[in-house]
Amino acid sequence: MAEELGHQGVPEGEQRANVAAAVQLPRAAETAALHRVARRRQREAVQRKERVDVRYSTAEKAAIIAKARSLNIAGAHYVGAVVMAHLHGDLALPGQRTPLDDYIDELTALRGEVAKIGHNVNQIAKKLNSGGHALPGDTALLFQTERTLAGVSTAVRHIAAAANQAASVKAAG
Template identity: 60%
Template sequence: MRAADEAALRRIARRRARQNVQRRERVDVRYSVNEKQAILAEARRHNLAGAHLVGAIVMAHLDSDLALPAERAATDDLIDEFAALRTELARIGTNANQIAHRLNADGNAHPVDAAVLAEARRLVTTVRQTVAAVDAAADVAATHHRAA
């Protein structure tokens, strides 16, 4: 799965809000065994119920927020790639912070630790700057997309 598709699915699946009253209306849909397994596996991966995932995707499409693959514009892919890139950058920053925390947790600093900590600080600063640039680029892409 492409990063853009992954980011779009996560964005859409998480957007469906809870309602004050229970949803009672049903639409029955039939899937093959393989299709059902794929839906449930994807739902589990996003920590969602299968019905929630399917409902969110259908409602996003009906609200014109999720284009079918043939209807997607290059800007849609670009925005979703930015979202995926931001997630990966955040993971790098988290790893650098964990390294720094581990080195700082031990009261006895080793001479090599100072160099590693300095590099971790530099990496975190670079990640923060890159995340800000990615956020700005995604905002520009989304603004141009809405205007189009």
């Protein structure tokens, strides 16, 4: 039973799809968060004069301008705000490791450790059920072992669900 705890009989891709469907962030919240980041960039007393030249494809530029217009700000203001937000740690670049990545890794490791406990409890139950003469207290110990295994199974499912939810949030972000 403990070997099954990590996957719960559902292919991992399907688990992610099911969790992703249940955890979708509303588009309005994403837009509001981006608008907040874009508005954080304060005007300075003197005009900004330094330039950084960047090249975009036609499609990239169109996407930048469209997003800036949807936020009612200039394209340069949008790009500047996003870059400054990243520099201040508010945004991560694609492929960049984030605290959410660490959280997902910790949950995955925790799930593995708790599943090992379940395996050990299974070994105890197997020994108790192996026949022979029952000792006083074996019935109570077996009952407690079954309860512990059920608790471990529940814990592994919750940890896996939390890891999948965090991965879905990361993928959506």
